[in-house]
Amino acid sequence: MTTTDESILKEFLAEALDHLDGIEDSLLQIEGDGANINEELVNKVFRAVHTIKGGAGFLNLQKISQVCHAQENILNLVRNRKLVPTNPVTTTLLITLDTIKGLLLDISLEAAADVSTELARLNTILAAAEAGMNESQMASNSGPGGAPAERPLKDSVSDDQLDSWRRKGFWVFEFKIDFSDPKSYGYMTGDSLLSVMEKTGTIIASSMPINDLKVRLGKGTFEDVPVDLLYASILEPDLIRQMLRLPVTDIHQVVSQDSKASTPAPAPVPKAGMVSTIPSPTVSSPIVVSIPVPPPGEVAQHAVAAEPADKIKVSLSVIDNLMSLAGELVLARNQLIQSVSSKDIEAIDRSARQLNFITSELQMNIMSTRMQPVGNVFNKFRRIVRDMGQKLGKHVQILISGEEVELDKNIIEAIGDPLTHIVRNSMDHGIETVETREAIGKAAMATIQLVARHEAGMVVLEVSDDGAGIDAARVKRKAIEKSVVTAQAAEMMTEKEILNLVFLPGFSTADKVTDISGRGVGMDVVRTTFAKLGGSVDIVSVFGKGTTLQIRLPLTLAIIPALMVKVADMVFAVPQVNLQELVRVAPDQVKKRINRVGDAVFLRLRDELLPLLSIREILKVKSYFTDPITGEEREDKRQFWDRRKTDEEVSEEIRNLRQKTGDRRSRMGGSVKIAVVTTGHIRFGIVVDGFQDTEEVVLKPLGSHIKECRFYSGATILGDGRPALIFDISGVAEHWLNIATLQDARESISSKQTTKEDVQALIILKGGGEQFYAAPLGLITRIEQVDAKQIEKVGGKVHMQYRNAIMPLYTVDGIAKVEALPEQDFYYVVLFKMQKKDVGLIVAEIVDTVETKAIVDQSAYHQNGIMGTSIIDGRTTFMLDLYGIAVGQNPELGHTPVVAQVAGSVETKVLVVDDSLFFRTQIQKFVEEAGFKTLTAEDGVQALEMMKDSANVISMLLTDIEMPNMDGLELTRHVRDLPQFKNLPILAITSLMGSDAEKRGLEAGVNEYQIKLDREKIVDRLRFYHKVK
Amino acid sequence: MSTTTEAQANSKTVVRDILLFNVANTLCGIDVLLIQEVRKDFEITPVPLAPDYVSGVMNLRGEIATVFDLGLKLGLQSEMDPKLRKVIVLKNRGGEFEGLLVDDVADVMQITGNDVNSAPGHLTSVKPEFVEGICRQDEDLVALLNLHVIFEKK
Structure with a gap:
């Protein structure tokens, strides 16, 4: 194959695969529309298939061309409303598309591939549809049917003339049409039948002059005589037959004797004899499907793995932008050079600012060329969910939002597999069978939701289902059985930590291994994959209610936002993806809020005990201080950085002295600076000496000798040219947090913990x-x-x-x-x-x-x-x-389009329960603004009464936790005891977020926790539940 | 077939340029073809927790280079003021930049294969497995270092 051929082939492959991606979605939509055909959509698919066929024909890829051709036939029937795209029809189309995709991905197999099964499947559908169609047609159209007529017409045209048509790529047909009975062809008038013919081809000759025919048709004075026509068209025989809706036996292809010149395209059409009756697809005996239906996930995986060309499409406007930025850059450089030589500080300052601006613009533009919408990945799941649902006999709908969120191409390509795994898990283990769902009062139709959104400079992907959820007790049991953790350790773990055990290697709670999931590999791979991308994954599950996996990813791999922190005289970067909050513990609070148990140190953060790691301690950085009395540099020998005396404990004298000498101990005043980080799996605090700016840092790889210490994910170069190391938070957690001792220690501290109030x-x-x-x-x-x-x-x-x-x-x-x-x-x-x-x-x-x-x-x-x-x-x-x-x-900002939709929908009410008048009215206000009707109650007792009284109108419950008389948790338990409210969405709204509170809430039956007054989030969730219902 | 013998013959006669440098009073040499550049103004950022023979990382025109304390790796103790040392920058097989922290860069000398003797262990203070061969420069012995062995990861 020559290079030109190869490059053409590559282009074709890339384009064909692009088309296929689009087709799949459209087909699913077409299926969803059922008999109510969206012609535009079908046409789109038809065109795409036709394009692939054309290209394949040109490149002599016969198998692909054949399959496409058969698909076209079916699509044409669908387009003409002759065939309802039922599930079996679309399934066949999808499977055969997969075959094409497989062939496209490994084009070398094309010539040797056996597509007879695919063709047979497609033709069976076609034949069945045609049989139905033809029967009705035959019945009403017995007149003009029958044996092929003599061919006087053909003789009126020279062979040369016919050949010239054929050479131009036309097919030549001869047939008889009875214009007096257009209805038998499915047309209203003979006129319209004629105009369709003229649009799709050319009438070469007719037994009646065409003008004469037209006049007669116009006058409506048409004798009942069939007209013989010689007709040329670029459409293939089967298509013409379908389009003109002629009985098979009535249409004949006129083939020249020189069969080589006869067929314009290498389409599989018999080429024997002068005139061959076009074979109607034979209705073969029911076909046993012998090709293994590939599990949908594998197809997707394969597709991701084998992109044919390392190319991306970039819109021209981006390139134009880059060009103009390049121009500006040169300009700014010239200005800078000029102002430097003239030593004009102000001008230098201006140029620097200009350069700064252009650089960020350039960066953004260049990045945008690599960005792809996450929809590219998400949309594959429509098919996966559909196919798996069918296979497993589960009714599942998939809701996708945030498809427009963009991620780096590399990331987009890498997340397909792990997401597929997660979705499969949800389908297989998460979502119950229809019977189970009905038995426990859930809607038979389960929902899987895929969401993408931006959050704090990262992209968050969420996969949630409303299935059975994960039974933490069972996870715990399994974990102990498989000695993943010891029984004692497991006892002390929070529910969240237990759920996170599923990410450990070799862990699977599925009782039986299915061909879909449950082989005990997977979730650990899922986690590692996301970790490799600089992301993290977190799991939240409520037993009986559903599971949500939250994945946080950086927008791109090359440039990451990071917080610069100082330890001794070194600067390190903490990736923003891991960062949750920064805490400064004032010196007089250190004793109260930081506890040491054995080797483990904890921070009391709201109602949580957060393990702390001192970077100084880990890095074994020696610290020095100036002796306040002698003035000499001495090594700081204090073992415990957390053993800080409060000001009251230090004598007045020393305190004054320290302040005078600027002693470190008075300067850092003992305030402890903590960056709270998470790996998704575990949350902890790292103690540093100081916080600096957040910066977008360019990630540079480290040498292999340094990589081994698992403490850094890379390095970056600071503004002053010095390298700074970037912490690998999961590496830090893995190597320096001893989970077992943490558990012991946490236990010993938490027993002393005070109860909290509604603050x-x-x-x-x-x-x-x-x-x-x-x-x-x-x-x-x-x-x-x-x-x-x-x-x-x-x-x-x-x-x-x-x-x-x-x-x-x-x-x-x-x-x-x-x-x-x-x-x-x-x-x-x-x-x-x-x-x-x-x-x-x-x-x-x-x-x-x-x-x-x-x-x-x-x-x-x-x-x-x-x-x-x-x-x-x-x-x-x-x-x-x-x-x-x-x-x-x-x-x-106040008007979201969604408001109107919700307002116009079914009348249901949200019950808002809060003891504080302030919060109650605030929440009520914004819930009503979002288009919901509300009821309010002051406490659990009142709320419960209202629920019993007006059970029919209450569709959701928003409740505070801490309330007099009956608190939110008790209310939830009571409500869940009422049969009609088993599935009522209950949102706990609280000012206290923490795994403990959350755990108790979830145990009581709350669907989820939201922060009080987080208006957008609460409204968002209300809408979500509203939609799900 | 004959290429190997040719190569061997060549290695006996072909002239190689060797960069000589001092590490803890020991004269060592490596082939100049391995060397990207020698830097004397540099700043090393220490990397806590890295192996002890890693001095840190440096900014090499926007790339991060790992800097090794060659003396430590060879089992020698240098008493040189770190500020006066030099860094020999190499590109390793994996395409990473590496810097060798040495006391001083001396000279470039030309040798042929005939000048190289296999290394008798006692001739230099460098561990014998790190030495590819010994050659002579005036009165001094030069240890030709085998970098692949030195920086091989266990």
Whole structure:
């Protein structure tokens, strides 16, 4: 094969595979539409198949061409509404498409491949459909049918003329048509039949002059005489037959004697004799399917593994952008060179800024060429779910959202397999059989949801099902049986940790091995795959309710956002994907909040005991300090960094001395800085000396000698040219956290733990005029300190550039009557999400975070953007309504299109239960704004009564946990005892997030936990449950 | 077939350029063809927890190079002030950049295969398995290092 041929072949393969991907989705949709054909869609599939056939024919790939041809026939019937695309029809089409795909992926097999089974399958369908069709046609059309007529017409045209038609790629036919009875062909008038013929081909000769025929047809004075026609068309015989709906016996292909010249395309048509009757597909005896139906997942995997060419499609606009950026870059460089030579500092500063801007633009543009929508992967699952559902006899629908979220090509290619594994697991083990589901009162149709979204600079993928969930007790039993953990250790694990055991190698809870899953390999591979991509995976499951796997992935492999931290004089990077929050423990809190048990150290973080690792300790970095008395450098010999004396314990004298000498112990004041990180599997804190900026760092690989220590995933180069190492958080956890001792230690500490109250975590901010504000901490995604110059004002709207995008900014005084912000060089921007996008609130200062009972007085100061006032730490503090502030200054944010849909739907009510009037009204307000009707109750007792009284209208329950008389957990248990509420969606809303609280809630029967006042999330989930119902 | 013998014959007569350098008062040499560059201004970022013979990493024009303390790896103790040392940069078989921290770079000398003697263990203080051969430069003995063996991972 010549190189040209090869490159043509490659192009063809890439294009054909592209087409196939599209076809699959469309076919599933066509199947879904049933008899209600969407012609546009069928045409699309038809065209795609036709294109593949054309290309295959051109490249002499006969097998592919044959199969495509047979598929075209069926599609044509579907298009003409002669065949309803029922499940068997689409299944056959899909399977035969798989065959084509297989052949395309390994084109060398094409010539030797045996496609007779595929052809037979397709032809059976065709024959069956035709048989039905022809019968009815024959019945009504007995007149003109019958034996082929003489061929006087053919003689009127010279062989040369016919040959010239054929050479141009036409097929020549001869047939008789009875224009007086168009209905027998399925046409309304003879006119329309003629016009179809003229559109699809050319009438070469006719037993009656065409014009004459037209006139007569127009007048409606047509004698009952069939007309003989000689007709040329580029459509193949079977297609013509179907299109003109002529009985098989009535249409004849006119083939020249020189059979080589006769057929324009290498399509499999018999070529013997002058005129051959086109063989109608014979109805063969029922075909036993001998090709093994490939498990759908394997097809997908195969497809991902064997992309034919290492190419990506980039839109021209991106290239244009890159070109213009390159131009700007050159310009900026020239400016810089000029300003450097003239030593104009201001000009240098300007050029540097310009360069900075162009570089980020360039980076973004170049990255975008590698980005692909996650839908490319997600959409494959429609087929997988459909096929598996059929195979397993389960009714499963798949809901996909966020297909437009983009990830690096490499990541997109790598996540197919693990996601397939997860979905298969859900289908096989997660989702119950229809009978079981019905028996326990679940909807027979199960749901698998695939979601992709952006979160904190990462992409989160979620695969959730509403199946049986994972039985933690069984996982525990199995884990002990297989000695994955010891019985004692297992006893002390939280439910979440137990669930995470499924990610360990060799672990499978499936009682029997099926051909789909349960071989005991898999989930560990799933986890490793995601870990390799710099991501993490987490599992949440409620026994009886369903399972959710949450996968966090970086947008790209090459550049990752990371927090730079300082340890001694070294700078390290902590990947953002692992980072959850930063905690600073004030010196006087160290003793109270940090506990040491044996070798393990814990931080009390809200209601959780978080294991801590000191990077200094692990890295064995020696620390030095200046002796306050002698002034000499001495090695710090303190063994326990957490044994910090509080200020009161240190004598006044020493304290003064330390402050004077600038001793480290007074400077770092003993405040402990902790980055809370997660591997998805385990959460822990790393203790560092200081936090620096977050940066987008370029990941560089490390040499093989360093890789072995499993502590770093790579290195990057800092702005000053020095390398900085990037922590490999899962490596750190694996090698330095001793799970067993942690469990012991946790047990010993948790027994001393105090009970908690219904407190709200708030962040205290300062605005203009020394006014203090408070906002729920749970809603805030980030805090940035920004230079006042970075804040831009355009068209009366304030915004700043943030992570290469424009982020709208708001102020409290922009909506509420409070004092304006003071003039400052630096401001703080508190980031939160509106419609999944980052927006920011500008404040003068960040004061503190507090956990308080938050008794809010709504009577005074209640205005737009401010919910009310509260006394926090002795100060009157305005409680901010972040959403109100954002919507007030940008009304578009308040209106989501979904609102209207929900509002117009079935009348159901959401019961909101909270003892605090403040929270109750707030929640009620935003739930109603989202289009739901609400009922409210003050406590569990009242709520339960209401549930019993108006059982029919309550469709969802939103309840607080901590309440007098009857708390949310007890309420949930009571509600679940009522038969009609077994499947009622119950959302616990709490200000306390923590695995313990969550566990108790889930055990009581709550569907999920959400943070109070996280309006978007709560509404989102309400809509989700609403939709599922 | 004959290529091997030819190669052997060639190796006897072909002239090789050897870079000589000092590590802890021991004169060593490696083929210049292996060397990318020699750097004297560099900054090494230590890598805690890495093997002890890894001094750290350095920024080599945007790539990360691993820097090895050659002396430590050879079992020699250098007393040289780290600031005065030099780094010989190589590209290993895997395409990674590696730096060898040495005390001083001396000279380039030309040798042929005939000049190289197999290494008698006692001639230098370097472990015999790390030495490909010994050759002479004036009064001194040069240990030709076998880098593949030295940086082989167990």
